[in-house]
Amino acid sequence: MSFGTPSPQLATPGSEPGRTPPPAGGDDGPATSATSPTIRSRWRAMRWAVLLGLLFVLIAVGSVLFGPEQGEPRPLDPADTSLSGSKALAELLRADGVTVDRVDSVEAAAAKGPGRVLLITSTLFFDDHDLAEIQGDRVVVGSRYLDLDQLAPGVERVPEAVRQRSREPECALPAARAAGSAFIGGASFTAPAGATGCYPAGDGWTLVSYPNAGGTTTVIGSAEFMTNQRLTEDGNAALALNLLSTGKPVTWLVPPDDPPVGQLPGEAGRSVYDLMPAGIPWAVLMACLTVVLVAFWRGRRLGPVVVEKLPVVVRAxxxxxxxxxxxxxxxxxxRAADSLRAGAIDRLTPRLGLSSGADRHEVVAALAVRTGQDPQQVGGALYGPPPADDGGLVALAGYLDFIERKVSEL
Structure with a gap:
């Protein structure tokens, strides 16, 4: 097929197929420069993050090397010097001539014998029935979470929690009246018949004391007034000494330093697996299978596209x-002819006022009217068979360029 208007050729005559002719003037084109990141550019981009990380490391190392050595706090422990410990109270009792024995098991407490003051700070790892078997005076402190059925029969805990603050005794108990106000609260209790309630709070008392078969039982809603932090406030030290310094040795029961592994507090002989609901193992198994499936699914996916700088700049x-x-x-x-025709049609249809999905007959008719060309020649150029040789392809490109320029000029 031949077209009526000559067109410029796509290739320069005499040029070799595998070689690009140099531009006029002997210049080899614009100079290219590598754009890959260098060590210097990477350091400039990351230096602030590195310096900030080094600063954090130095602060952490300095705090470890020069900071005070502090162990894990043990609340109400007579050997603990932290704010929540009670070593100050234990030393005051010893200075007053009272023997203070620290124990961490019911067996050790029972081995001390009767006729002593048993100070119970927690029953999480002990059996209440075994503790109730120990004869003598009994002081139960911090009783908000303790079971009082065995340790203090007849004393019932009021459901509402009580805010800890300084309170007046408002009772006839000599130990409380002599101490005066104390920082106490946490929980309140009802006082059974024959008991004395002190430091009222809400519908109950934060300290209840009554005689039992082997001595005196005292229940206190909070042990904050016995700690190293609060001992010097109000009459806290006086109240603690009046309750514990009765001329009898003190057996100070604290939780064990190393509780049994795999057992819950107060459930001796039963492992944590025995106390689990039946559906927990299946839920854990399903969760593990889900994690494995998600890891397999995500592991087979390609990651995000990595954007890198081009090593050289290539001209269009x-x-x-x-x-x-x-x-x-x-x-x-x-294929080359199809690309030329598709590009020409995409550029011509909006100029002719046609939509992108216009029929071929509409495009050919509109071009023939606008350019004055033969409709058959226009249709053959846009929708005809592919060229038989390179010369026909060059002629097709020239004719399509001629049509576009013609439409643009109108």
Missing amino acids: AETVEGRGRLYRARRARA
């Missing part, structure tokens, strides 16, 4: 020429 003209040479080397004249 070189890309077009290289693509044309590939078409020529493979003799893909039909």
Whole structure:
């Protein structure tokens, strides 16, 4: 097929297929420079993050090396010097001539014998029934979470929690009246018949004392007034000494330093697995299987596209020429012609006032009217068979360029 208007050729005559002719003037084109990140550029980008990390490391190392050595706090422990410990109270009792024995098991407490004051600070790892078997005076402190059925029969805990603050005794108990106000609260209790309630709070008393078969039982809602932090406030020290310094040795029961592994507090002989609901193992198994499936699913997916800087800058003209040479080397004249025609139609249809999905007959008729060209020649150029040789492809490109310029000029 031949077209009526000549067109410029796509390739320079005499040029070799595998070589790009140099531009006029002997210049080899714009100089290219590597854009890959260098060590210096990476350091500039990361230096602030590195310096900040080093600063955090130095602060952490300094705090470990020069900071005070503090162990794990043990609340109400007579050997603990932290704010929540009670070593100050234990030393005051010893200075008053009272023997203070620290024990961490019911057996050790029972081995001390009767006729002593048993100070119970927690029953989480002990059996209440075994503790109730120990004869003598009994002081139960911090009773908000303790079971009082065995340790203090008849004393019932009021459901509402009580705010800890300084309170007046408002009772006839000599130990409380002599001490005066104390920082107490946490929980309140009802006082059974024959008991004395002190430091009222809400519908109950935060300290209840009554005689039992082997001595005196005292229940206190909070043990804050016995700690190293609060001992010097109000009459806290006086109240603690009046309750514990009765001329009898004190057996100070604290939780064990190393509780049994795999057992819950107060459930001796039963492992944590025995106390689990039946559905927990299946739920854990299903969760593990889900994690494995998600890891397998996500592991097979490709990660995000990594954006990298181009090592060199390639001119658009070189890309077009290289693509044309590939078409020529493979003799893909039909594919090249389809690309030329599709691009020309996409650019011409909006100029002709047609939609992107216009029929071929509409496009050919509109171009023939606007350019004055033969409709058959226009239709053959846009929708005809592919060129038979390279000359026909060059002529097709020139005619399509002629049509576009013609439409643009009108």
